[in-house]
Amino acid sequence: MKRSADVVIIGGGCMGASVAYHLTRRGVTDLVLMEREPLLATGSTGRNAGGVRHQFSTDANIRLSIESIRLIEHFADEVGHPADFHQDGYLFLLSTLASLDSFKQNVALQRAHGVDVQWLDAREAERLVPGLDAAGVIGATFCARDGIADPNGVTMGFAKAAQAAGAVVERDTEVTGIRVVKGRVAGVDTSGGSMDARVVVNAAGPYARPVGRLAGIDVPVDPIRRHIFIAALDASAGPGRVPARHTMVIDFDTTFYFHREGTGVLFGMGNPQEASGFDTTVQWDFLPQVIDVAVRRLPALANASIAHAWAGLYEMSPDGNPIIGPVPGVDGLFLINGFSGHGFQHSPAAGRILADLIVGRDPGIDCAAFALERFAGRSLSAERYVV
Numbered sequence: 366m367k368r369s370a371d372v373v374i375i376g377g378g379c380m381g382a383s384v385a386y387h388l389t390r391r392g393v394t395d396l397v398l399m400e401r402e403p404l405l406a407t408g409s410t411g412r413n414a415g416g417v418r419h420q421f422s423t424d425a426n427i428r429l430s431i432e433s434i435r436l437i438e439h440f441a442d443e444v445g446h447p448a449d450f451h452q453d454g455y456l457f458l459l460s461t462l463a464s465l466d467s468f469k470q471n472v473a474l475q476r477a478h479g480v481d482v483q484w485l486d487a488r489e490a491e492r493l494v495p496g497l498d499a500a501g502v503i504g505a506t507f508c509a510r511d512g513i514a515d516p517n518g519v520t521m522g523f524a525k526a527a528q529a530a531g532a533v534v535e536r537d538t539e540v541t542g543i544r545v546v547k548g549r550v551a552g553v554d555t556s557g558g559s560m561d562a563r564v565v566v567n568a569a570g571p572y573a574r575p576v577g578r579l580a581g582i583d584v585p586v587d588p589i590r591r592h593i594f595i596a597a598l599d600a601s602a603g604p605g606r607v608p609a610r611h612t613m614v615i616d617f618d619t620t621f622y623f624h625r626e627g628t629g630v631l632f633g634m635g636n637p638q639e640a641s642g643f644d645t646t647v648q649w650d651f652l653p654q655v656i657d658v659a660v661r662r663l664p665a666l667a668n669a670s671i672a673h674a675w676a677g678l679y680e681m682s683p684d685g686n687p688i689i690g691p692v693p694g695v696d697g698l699f700l701i702n703g704f705s706g707h708g709f710q711h712s713p714a715a716g717r718i719l720a721d722l723i724v725g726r727d728p729g730i731d732c733a734a735f736a737l738e739r740f741a742g743r744s745l746s747a748e749r750y751v752v
């Protein structure tokens with residue numbers, strides 16, 4: 366392992382890889398991406414549903430989506446690796462007046478940014494997604510340019526392009542210390558030895574808080590387990606009983622979601638009882654609660670068997686918005702954390718913004734909404750679309 370680098374990035378998920386890619390595009394090639402696992406993209410990035418959408422409730426998140434989706438649409442041309450992006454849209458189903466009211470404001474904001482979001486009624490939603498039962502739905506929103514992409518493809522694309530430009534990727538390397546001397550980052554200690562560095566980036570996903578502690582700071586990110594189930598469909602689930610396209614359907618008021626995945630259906634739902642923790646074992650006794658909702662919305666799932674299931678960790682910040690930028694009081698330490706369950710899709714823009722901040726370029730976006738300091742006492746503008 367090298368003994369010094371300009372930049373060390375801790376964490377080889379989509380965020381760390383995106384920062385590495387965008388730094389190399391800005392001429393910073395003396396950088397090392399450190400991942401403690403044998404492979405990249407095995408943390409939250411490797412366990413996510415691949416959803417990519419414009420539909421958010423805050424100005425900052427909509428901007429992150431617009432920029433990120435532009436890159437994901439042209440990923441193979443620009444980065445040199447397929448992102449397998451299927452733009453079959455995101456459909457949000459709303460069943461309460463409170464949700465309907467807040468979505469009216471959100472859709473107005475999305476449209477003000479030029480995002481083409483449509484209102485549908487329950488029958489139109491059912492026509493769009495064969496097999497969907499929209500009973501009780503009082504409104505729905507649909508954006509056709511939303512979709513599903515491949516998190517592993519995006520991460521590997523960023524990492525390979527960064528490596529081709531001179532960046533080094535150290536797998537099987539756990540960062541165990543961040544050296545800070547007189548308020549300035551001096552380097553890291555790792556399972557493979559020490560490395561001097563002027564800049565260190567915390568891109569440790571749900572482990573942002575323990576990694577922050579290595580430098581004596583508190584990063585307000587809590588890990589929350591989320592499950593994904595893959596249903597295999599039986600022969601009776603033919604055309605008309607399940608969607609053929611990959612449209613992501615989100616039952617907003619229960620947080621149940623599903624989309625077509627290969628010959629089956631991928632689905633999941635938040636568990637309001639889930640406490641913060643790093644456990645990623647599958648909690649099978651949660652499945653019956655999910656199935657109750659699932660068979661109401663997609664009756665074909667009543668006859669389906671569960672082919673596969675896994676759990677991963679959301680990296681929740683207090684307001685559901687990311688933390689992107691420097692750490693006041695520790696020069697050279699930067700954060701790209703707290704994406705609260707929707708980070709994969711924002712990794713292209715988030716990595717670009719942080720790379721600009723590191724090299725001292727104007728990121729072209731007001732970063733106050735991403736600043737660590739925002740948690741100090743002020744009321745927070747929370748993201749409503751955390752599902």
Ligand SMILES: Cc1cc2nc3c(=O)[nH]c(=O)nc-3n(C[C@H](O)[C@H](O)[C@H](O)COP(=O)(O)OP(=O)(O)OC[C@H]3O[C@@H](n4cnc5c(N)ncnc54)[C@H](O)[C@@H]3O)c2cc1C
Pocket residue numbers: 375376377378379380381399400401402405406407408409410411412413414415416417538539540541568569570571572576591592593676677678679680701702704705706707708709710711
């Ligand atoms: C079930 C589920 C579904 C999701 N669905 C979506 C979705 O549809 N769309 C979407 O946009 N997002 C989704 N997300 C969220 C998304 O996966 C995350 O926001 C994103 O992957 C965060 O990326 P990351 O690179 O910050 O974290 P990670 O991918 O977790 O990467 C962090 C890396 O840091 C490494 N690391 C930690 N500590 C150290 C250390 N000390 N030294 C070295 N390495 C270390 C870890 O091993 C890990 O590989 C989902 C998440 C889950 C769990």
